Amino acid sequence: xxxxxxxxxxxxxxxxxxxxxxxxxxxxxxxxxxxxxxxxxxxxxxxxxxxxxxxxxxxxxxxxxxxxxxxxxxxxxxxxxxxxxxxxxxxxxxxxxxxxxxxxxxxxxxxxxxxxxxxxxxxxxxxxxxxxxxxxxxxxxxxxxxxxxxxxxxxxxxxxxxxxxxxxxxxxxxxxxxxxxxxxxxxxxxxxxxxxxxxxxxxxxxxxxxxxxxxxxxxxxxxxxxxxxx
Ligand SMILES: [Zn+2]
Numbered sequence: 001x002x003x004x005x006x007x008x009x010x011x012x013x014x015x016x017x018x019x020x021x022x023x024x025x026x027x028x029x030x031x032x033x034x035x036x037x038x039x040x041x042x043x044x045x046x047x048x049x050x051x052x053x054x055x056x057x058x059x060x061x062x063x064x065x066x067x068x069x070x071x072x073x074x075x076x077x078x079x080x081x082x083x084x085x086x087x088x089x090x091x092x093x094x095x096x097x098x099x100x101x102x103x104x105x106x107x108x109x110x111x112x113x114x115x116x117x118x119x120x121x122x123x124x125x126x127x128x129x130x131x132x133x134x135x136x137x138x139x140x141x142x143x144x145x146x147x148x149x150x151x152x153x154x155x156x157x158x159x160x161x162x163x164x165x166x167x168x169x170x171x172x173x174x175x176x177x178x179x180x181x182x183x184x185x186x187x188x189x190x191x192x193x194x195x196x197x198x199x200x201x202x203x204x205x206x207x208x209x210x211x212x213x214x215x216x217x218x219x220x221x222x223x224x225x226x227x228x229x230x
Contacts, residue, residue, distance in 0.1 A: 009023075048097045121203065152182075163186055179221055179222050180225040
């Protein structure tokens with residue numbers, strides 16, 4: 001038998017309850033954090049938190065998930081994880097986290113679009129053309145499923161504003177946009193204002209120079225695009 005004054009205490013907020021069932025049903029902010037530990041955005045957030053503590057704050061021990069729940073940085077890191085998931089970011093988040101730490105970007109800014117896009121512009125310059133082309137082909141396949149069109153019609157049916165968004169977030173890579181016939185047809189539909197926007201999203205002189213230097217890759221992919229009538 002339980003003593004009358006026995007209390008059940010929530011491990012997260014220390015609130016006490018007369019009945020165990022009431023405590024089990026009770027919800028508080030920290031318990032909610034604990035229950036969200038398998039969500040994708042929270043997993044990225046926890047990874048980033050632990051990495052940030054060891055690299056930026058130089059803490060020796062690995063942070064437990066419970067420590068993350070208790071941290072005042074929870075919200076900022078989860079916003080970062082959510083940003084990454086919601087925007088289908090194309091880079092590896094592990095690399096991006098290290099970049100953010102390296103440049104001492106305040107954690108509150110980790111979910112800012114302009115910072116991610118700055119990183120992305122560097123990232124796409126070092127990824128292999130294979131990675132860039134594969135990503136773009138996958139994008140075209142997704143587009144085909146979502147719109148019910150043949151994926152080879154991608155460049156002809158895609159609206160220019162939509163294309164600009166895809167270029168801005170580097171889902172549509174310069175490797176495909178500039179080297180395929182379809183990409184060239186799409187570019188012909190750009191107004192002067194849209195061309196200006198394109199230049200602000202993509203470092204065009206850089207890519208043209210890169211294509212001159214990496215002739216073998218350019219030949220290989222142009223033949224591939226031709227084969228698939230892209
Ligand atoms: Zn509680």
